[in-house]
Amino acid sequence: xxxxxxxxxxxxxxxxxxxxxxxxxEPKVGQRHADFTLPNTATGKPVAxxxxxxxxxxxxxxxxx
Amino acid sequence: MPVWHEGTAKWVKDGKLVLLGVTQEQHADRCRLLAQxxxxxxxxxxxxxxxxxxxAVPLLVAIDEHGIVRSTRPAxxxxxxxxxxxxxxxxxxxxxxxRITPALKDGERSPDxxxxxxxxxxxxxxxxxxxxxxxxxxxxxxxxxxEALDAYGRAAQLDPKDxxxxxxxxxxYRQRSETTGHRPGDFQAAIAxxxxxxxxxxxxxxxxxxxxxxxxxxDKPYAFYDWVETAxxxxxxxxxKPLPLAVRPGGAEIAQPLKALPAPPAEARNPDPDGKxxxxxxxxIQAEVTVVPARVRPGQAVRIHVVLRLDPKQQxxxxxxxxxxxxxxxxxxxxxxxxxxxxxxxxxxxxSGEERALDFEIxxxxxxxxxxxxxxxxxxxxxxxxxxxxxxxxxxxxxxVRTLPxxxxxxxxxxx
Numbered sequence: 001x002x003x004x005x006x007x008x009x010x011x012x013x014x015x016x017x018x019x020x021x022x023x024x025x026e027p028k029v030g031q032r033h034a035d036f037t038l039p040n041t042a043t044g045k046p047v048a049x050x051x052x053x054x055x056x057x058x059x060x061x062x063x064x065x
Numbered sequence: 066m067p068v069w070h071e072g073t074a075k076w077v078k079d080g081k082l083v084l085l086g087v088t089q090e091q092h093a094d095r096c097r098l099l100a101q102x103x104x105x106x107x108x109x110x111x112x113x114x115x116x117x118x119x120x121a122v123p124l125l126v127a128i129d130e131h132g133i134v135r136s137t138r139p140a141x142x143x144x145x146x147x148x149x150x151x152x153x154x155x156x157x158x159x160x161x162x163x164r165i166t167p168a169l170k171d172g173e174r175s176p177d178x179x180x181x182x183x184x185x186x187x188x189x190x191x192x193x194x195x196x197x198x199x200x201x202x203x204x205x206x207x208x209x210x211x212e213a214l215d216a217y218g219r220a221a222q223l224d225p226k227d228x229x230x231x232x233x234x235x236x237x238y239r240q241r242s243e244t245t246g247h248r249p250g251d252f253q254a255a256i257a258x259x260x261x262x263x264x265x266x267x268x269x270x271x272x273x274x275x276x277x278x279x280x281x282x283x284d285k286p287y288a289f290y291d292w293v294e295t296a297x298x299x300x301x302x303x304x305x306k307p308l309p310l311a312v313r314p315g316g317a318e319i320a321q322p323l324k325a326l327p328a329p330p331a332e333a334r335n336p337d338p339d340g341k342x343x344x345x346x347x348x349x350i351q352a353e354v355t356v357v358p359a360r361v362r363p364g365q366a367v368r369i370h371v372v373l374r375l376d377p378k379q380q381x382x383x384x385x386x387x388x389x390x391x392x393x394x395x396x397x398x399x400x401x402x403x404x405x406x407x408x409x410x411x412x413x414x415x416x417s418g419e420e421r422a423l424d425f426e427i428x429x430x431x432x433x434x435x436x437x438x439x440x441x442x443x444x445x446x447x448x449x450x451x452x453x454x455x456x457x458x459x460x461x462x463x464x465x466v467r468t469l470p471x472x473x474x475x476x477x478x479x480x481x
Contacts, residue, residue, distance in 0.1 A: 024118035024119075024120055024269075025117065025118040025161060025165055026118075027126045027134045027137055028134060028137070028160070029134050029135060029136060029137060030133065030134065030156075030157070030158045031133065031134055031157060031158060031159050031160030031161075032131070032132050032133050032134070032157040032159075032160040032161075033126065033128050033132055033133070033134050033160065034160065034161040034164065034165045035132075035164045035165070036116070036117060036164060036165040036166040037164070037166050037167075037168070037169055038087065038110035038111055038112055038116075038166060038203065039093070039110065039111050039174075039203065039204070040108055040109070040110055040111070041088060041093040041096045041097050041100070041109045041110065041111045042097060042100075042108070042109070044174070045174065046169055046174055046204075047085075047108055047110055049085070049128070049132070050132065052083050052085065053130070053131070053132055054130050055082075055083050055130060056081065056082050056083065056127070056128070056129055056130055056148065056149060057082070057083045057084075057085050057127075057128040058069065058073065058082060058083070058084050058085070058125065058126075058127055058128075058139070059085050059087065059125070059126040059127075059128055060066060060069060060084065060085070060086045060087070060123065060124075060125055061086075061087045061088075061089060061112075061117065061119050061122050061123060061124040061125075061126075062066050062086065062087075062088060062089070062122050062123045062124075063088060063089045063090050063122050063123075063271075063274070064088055064090050064095050064096040064098075064099040065090070065274070065278065065287075065289035065290055
C-alpha cells in the first residue's frame with residue numbers, strides 16, 4: 001500500500017479546517033482577543049470590541065437567568 | 066455581576082475601565098429589565114446564538130488597551146494592582162486573527178447580505194452557510210428568520226456534527242415560535258435541534274440551559290426567571306416604570322427545581338369521563354404539543370407544553386364568561402404525572418383571542434420503552450363569529466412521548 005506523504009495529509013487538514021470548524025473560541029492570556037460586533041441590548045446598534053481599543057476593558061459574559 | 070458592577074464603578078466613572086457585557090440570552094428585553102433593576106449602566110451586547118462560543122457563564126476577561134487578554138479569571142481584590150494600574154506593551158502572542166462575528170458594512174447595522182449569500186452558494190460548505198445564518202440571526206430580525214433557518218439547516222445537513230449550527234438552528238426555531246409567523250412544530254424543532262447539539266457536546270452548558278429553561282423541574286439547576294416579578298416590583302417602588310417584556314416568562318421558565326415529583330391532587334376528576342361533550346369539529350381551536358426534552362430516559366421526566374390557539378382561518382374568540390379552559394390528561398400505567406387537571410388562568414375581558422399555554426410534567430417508569438400515548442383533552446368555551454354561536458367544546462389532544470434506552474445517549478429527532 002502506498003504511503004501517504006505527511007505534508008499532503010497536513011495540506012488536506014489545513015484546507016478542510018476553517019475557524020468555525022475548530023474547537024470553541026477560548027480567550028487565552030497573552031493573545032489578542034478576537035474581535036466581534038453584536039447589537040447593544042439597549043439600542044440595537046452595533047458595538048464592536050475593537051471600538052474600545054486604547055482602553056482597558058473588562059468583558060463580562062453572563063446570562064439573565 | 067453585581068459585585069463587579071459595584072466594585073468597578075469608580076474606575077468606570079473615572080474613565081480608567083470599560084465594562085462591556087455580553088448576554089447569552091434569547092430575549093434582549095429580559096436582559097434590559099435585569100440591567101434596569103440592578104442599575105447596570107454599561108453597554109450590554111446581545112448574543113442570542115452564542116456566536117462567542119462560551120461554554121458556560123459567567124465568564125470574565127480582562128483585556129488591555131491593545132486588545133490583548135491579560136486575565137481570564139480576574140479577582141476584584143487584586144484587579145487594580147494586577148491589571149488597572151499596569152501599562153502593557155503590545156506584545157500579543159498569536160490569537161485568532163479573524164472576527165468571530167460577521168463583518169458589517171461601514172456605518173450600517175447589517176452585513177453585506179448579497180456577498181454572504183453568494184459565498185455560501187459558491188463555497189457551499191457548512192461553515193459558510195452557518196456564517197450566513199449568523200448574519201441573518203444577529204442582524205436580520207424576525208423577517209429573516211426563515212432564511213436563517215434555511216442557512217443553518219443546510220449547514221447541519223452538510224455537517225451533522227456541527228454543534229453550533231444545530232444550536233443556532235434551534236434558537237431560530239424558538240424565536241419563530243414566538244412571532245406571528247410561527248408554524249406548528251417550531252418549538253419541538255427547537256428542542257430537537259438543541260438535543261442533537263448537546264449530544265455532540267454534553268459539556269456545552271449554554272446549550273444545556275436552553276433545554277432546561279423549558280424542561281422538567283427535576284432537571285432544573287435553578288428557576289430561570291423567577292426574579293422578573295421581584296425586579297418589576299422593586300423598580301416600581303423606586304418610582305420608575307419597568308421596561309416591558311415582549312414574551313413574559315411563565316410555566317417552566319419560572320418553575321422552581323424539584324428533587325421529586327409530587328403526587329397529583331387526589332380530588333382531580335375527569336370532567337368528561339364519558340366523552341359526551343361535543344368535539345370541536347370545525348377546528349376553531351388548534352393545539353400544539355411540545356415535549357421537553359424530545360425523548361425521555363426511563364426513570365426521568367419530561368415537561369409537556371400544550372398551547373391552544375384560535376385558528377386564524379376561522380373567525381372565533383374565547384368566551385371568558387363561563388368556566389375557564391381546562392386540560393385533562395390520562396397518564397399511561399406506571400407513569401407519574403404532576404397534574405391531571407390543568408386550568409388556564411381566568412381572563413377579565415368577556416372575550417379574547419390570546420394563545421393559552423398549559424404545561425405539566427410526567428415521569429417515566431424505569432421499565433419504560435419505545436413510545437407511549439397520553440390521552441388528553443381540552444374543554445373550552447368558544448364563540449364562532451360567523452354563526453354567532455358560543456359553544457362549550459372538547460378537543461382531543463393526543464400526546465406522544467418517546468423513550469430512550471436507559472444506557473444510550475439521547476437521540477433527538479429532526480422536525481418532521
